[in-house]
Amino acid sequence: MPRVAVLGIESTAHTFGCGVALDDGRILSNVNSTYTPKVGGIHPRESSQHHSSVAPQVVRRALEEAGLSFEEIDAIAVTLGPGLGPCLRVGATIARALSIVHGKPLVPVNHAVAHIEIAKLATGLEDPLIVFVSGGNTIIASYSDGRYRFFGETLDLALGNMLDSFAREAGLPHPGGPKVEELAQRGTKLLRLPYIVKGQDISLSGLLTAAIKLLKEGCRLEDLCYSVQEYAFDMLAEVAERALAYTEKKELVLTGGVARNRELQRKLRIVAEEHGASFGVVPPELAGDNGAMIAWTGALAYKHGVVVEVEKSYVKPRWRLDEVDVPWVEG
Amino acid sequence: MTYLGLKGELIKKGAEAELYKVTFLGLPAILKRRVPKPYRARELDEYIRRTRTAHEVTMMLHARACGVPVPAIYDVDPDEGVIVMEYIPGPTLRELTSRGVDVKPIFRLVGFYVGRMHRGQVVHGDLTPANIVVPEAEKPFFVDFGLSERTGELEALGTDVHLMLRALESTHYLKVKELFNSFLEGYREVMGARAEEVFKKVLEIRRRGRYVEERRAKVR
Numbered sequence: 001m002p003r004v005a006v007l008g009i010e011s012t013a014h015t016f017g018c019g020v021a022l023d024d025g026r027i028l029s030n031v032n033s034t035y036t037p038k039v040g041g042i043h044p045r046e047s048s049q050h051h052s053s054v055a056p057q058v059v060r061r062a063l064e065e066a067g068l069s070f071e072e073i074d075a076i077a078v079t080l081g082p083g084l085g086p087c088l089r090v091g092a093t094i095a096r097a098l099s100i101v102h103g104k105p106l107v108p109v110n111h112a113v114a115h116i117e118i119a120k121l122a123t124g125l126e127d128p129l130i131v132f133v134s135g136g137n138t139i140i141a142s143y144s145d146g147r148y149r150f151f152g153e154t155l156d157l158a159l160g161n162m163l164d165s166f167a168r169e170a171g172l173p174h175p176g177g178p179k180v181e182e183l184a185q186r187g188t189k190l191l192r193l194p195y196i197v198k199g200q201d202i203s204l205s206g207l208l209t210a211a212i213k214l215l216k217e218g219c220r221l222e223d224l225c226y227s228v229q230e231y232a233f234d235m236l237a238e239v240a241e242r243a244l245a246y247t248e249k250k251e252l253v254l255t256g257g258v259a260r261n262r263e264l265q266r267k268l269r270i271v272a273e274e275h276g277a278s279f280g281v282v283p284p285e286l287a288g289d290n291g292a293m294i295a296w297t298g299a300l301a302y303k304h305g306v307v308v309e310v311e312k313s314y315v316k317p318r319w320r321l322d323e324v325d326v327p328w329v330e331g
Numbered sequence: 332m333t334y335l336g337l338k339g340e341l342i343k344k345g346a347e348a349e350l351y352k353v354t355f356l357g358l359p360a361i362l363k364r365r366v367p368k369p370y371r372a373r374e375l376d377e378y379i380r381r382t383r384t385a386h387e388v389t390m391m392l393h394a395r396a397c398g399v400p401v402p403a404i405y406d407v408d409p410d411e412g413v414i415v416m417e418y419i420p421g422p423t424l425r426e427l428t429s430r431g432v433d434v435k436p437i438f439r440l441v442g443f444y445v446g447r448m449h450r451g452q453v454v455h456g457d458l459t460p461a462n463i464v465v466p467e468a469e470k471p472f473f474v475d476f477g478l479s480e481r482t483g484e485l486e487a488l489g490t491d492v493h494l495m496l497r498a499l500e501s502t503h504y505l506k507v508k509e510l511f512n513s514f515l516e517g518y519r520e521v522m523g524a525r526a527e528e529v530f531k532k533v534l535e536i537r538r539r540g541r542y543v544e545e546r547r548a549k550v551r
Contacts, residue, residue: 149501190372195379199457199478199494234371241368242346246461267370274369 004074006302007062007098008295011091012083012111013136014042016051017291018059020066020073023299025121028066030285030292031058037174041164042135048086055094062291070102075307077107077298079114081319083136088315096310107298108308111289112137112321115282116148117300118293119255123280129249131240131268134256134288135160135175138202138236140243141321143329149322151243152200159232160258162204166228169212170221180225181261187226191219195231200242202235229263237267244275254281257288300328337362337415347383347477348412355405355415365412365477380412383477388414390453390479397451399444400472419474421466425502428460428510435513441471442514445491446521448473449529452483454491459498489532492518496533 004023010016010032017032035050037043063069078095081088099106115137116130130148132139138154157165160177167176172183193210196203211228215221244252252272254265259282272279286293304327339351339362351362365380388407395401402417424441428434441463448455455462456478464472480487495514499507519526 144501150497151501190374195375197478198490199459200497230372230375234368234375237370238346238368245344245346246459270370 004299004303005066005068005072006075006077006107006295006299007059007073008077008109008114008291008293008298009059009091009095010079010111010114010289010291010294011048011051011055011087011094012079012081012289013087014047014050015289016054016058016091017289017294018055018062019290019292019295020062020068021292021295021299023303025296027292027296028068029062029064030290031062031065032288032290033058034288041168041174042084044084044086047084048090051087051090055090058291059094059098070098070104073102073104075105075107075298075302076102077109077294077302078313079111079294080108080308080313081111081316083111083317085315085317088317092313092315096313099310105302105307106310106313107302107306108313109294109297109301110319110321110324111294112139113148113324113326114293114297115255116141116253117297118286118290119253119259119280119282121296122283122286123253125251125253125278125280127249128251128253128280129240129244129247129277131236131252131254131259132256133159133236133254133258133264135164135258137256138204139321140200140236140240142243142247142249143326146325146327146329147322148324148326151247152202152239155198155201155203156205157208159204159236160256162208162232163228163258166208166211166215166224170215170224177258177261180229181263183222183225184229184263185226186222187220187224189220189223189226190230191223191227193227193231195235197235197238200239202239204232204235207231229261233261233264233267236264237271240268241271241275244271244277250277252277252279254279255287256282259287260284304328352418353415358405359418360405361402361416361418363414363416381409384412384414385409387476387479390476390481391416393451393453393481394448394455394473394476394479397447397453399447399451399453400470401476402472402474419464419466419472421464421469421472423461424463424465424471425460427465428506429502435509437465437471438510438513439517441495442517443520444471444473444517445495445514446518446526449483449488449491449518450521452481454480454482454487456480456491458491458495460495460502461498485528485532486536488529489536492529493533493536496537 019030020028033054140152163177172179194206339353343350406415462475
């Protein structure tokens with residue numbers, strides 16, 4: 001099969017992105033535009049309006065930077081889920097239109113699978129235990145017989161969502177995660193918070209409630225940021241460690257937006273080392289939602305015949321990771 | 332490693348603890364030691380190890396009092412994170428299942444004993460086939476009560492059963508249905524009508540997870 005070039009479109013939540021990837025693993029472009037709310041968290045409607053307004057220029061620039069025209073693109077890949085419905089529909093609508101106008105096949109991509117595939121590509125790890133943490137996801141998974149399967153996940157809030165919500169309560173601007181990380185470095189006192197691990201899953205909502213309560217009682221913000229991170233990351237590290245021991249995988253990869261957090265990286269690196277596993281982190285520019293990861297996953301899928309008819313390309317806001325066949329992964 | 336002059340051979344390094352095969356007063360025994368975790372802040376680490384060790388012992392005794400096979404406790408030292416217990420020879424249920432042995436009758440028994448635990452307000456908290464040891468031609472023994480809870484709440488019982496289902500799905504997914512049905516059969520035998528409530532809860536917990544197909548109908 002000659003070289004395959006795929007254009008990928010991402011619009012799951014606050015980022016509209018477009019990238020071009022080749023099937024040999026080269027990322028030719030990765031252009032992203034992120035909606036930042038003036039107050040509060042992500043408003044789905046406002047975010048989708050942002051996506052609609054930036055989409056044409058983002059797609060155009062992705063092609064320009066890749067140095068390709070539509071004629072040289074073999075397929076259009078798009079995230080169909082999971083994510084926010086109004087946001088997903090913007091990306092899907094554009095991808096369908098491009099597919100029809102240029103006569104290119106449409107490739108459905110699962111957002112979580114894309115975060116995993118781009119991390120594997122960037123780190124060179126082949127069969128890792130996966131820790132995928134972002135604003136909307138907190139998943140520990142690994143490949144087994146044709147699919148990525150869940151080992152553990154959050155029972156309520158996603159890690160990034162919890163950190164952002166806490167930051168918002170503390171008056172820190174969106175996205176609050178990086179601010180919390182910065183303040184945590186100046187924390188000195190570990191405050192007592194709920195530590196909730198249920199089997200292979202973690203729960204973060206009680207931690208958030210308790211932290212907000214301490215915040216209102218006037219605890220030092222730096223100590224709180226430190227404690228919130230410490231508890232949340234330790235819970236995640238404990239489950240990741242259990243997963244590593246259980247699955248006996250020899251690699252551990254950290255991906256998703258929260259993968260940028262250095263303290264989380266440090267803890268998981270120790271977990272991996274303790275179990276003789278190699279450790280990899282997705283690079284910062286590919287950590288958050290981005291178009292390149294959709295393009296790359298699209299290239300993998302397209303080469304294995306995964307396409308969808310435009311008429312059937314519904315968005316799936318609750319499309320679970322373990323519902324997706326990944327025929328390109330070798331068992 | 333030595334503890335009370337006991338020298339042992341490391342037989343398993345789990346996620347949380349190390350297991351050593353030792354001889355305790357002439358009896359073959361398992362020494363379980365919760366090791367310090369270098370990634371955790373020291374205070375939190377000590378707190379977790381101490382409380383989980385003491386808690387595990389208490390819960391093993393509760394389970395035993397419910398008529399559930401668990402290893403006998405020989406000694407405990409929470410500050411050291413150490414428990415010395417009876418050695419149960421045999422593969423784990425996880426190993427047994429992977430070998431292709433017909434484990435349906437064992438899963439029925441597992442369900443039966445989990446029913447006994449639940450009826451006695453003992454929730455295991457980490458109920459997976461890897462935490463069940465099956466000696467030859469005998470009843471299954473339950474180990475690893477570190478995350479267990481003393482409660483009869485439907486939510487906790489459901490979480491326990493849900494975990495068993497999830498563990499089956501992640502490693503033995505081809506046999507999930509028949510094995511889980513055997514489990515439920517044994518569970519019903521003890522729990523009676525309450526079993527159906529628990530099972531309803533399991534489905535609810537499943538739907539509560541993020542991005543679950545079954546949840547769509549409810550949301551729309």
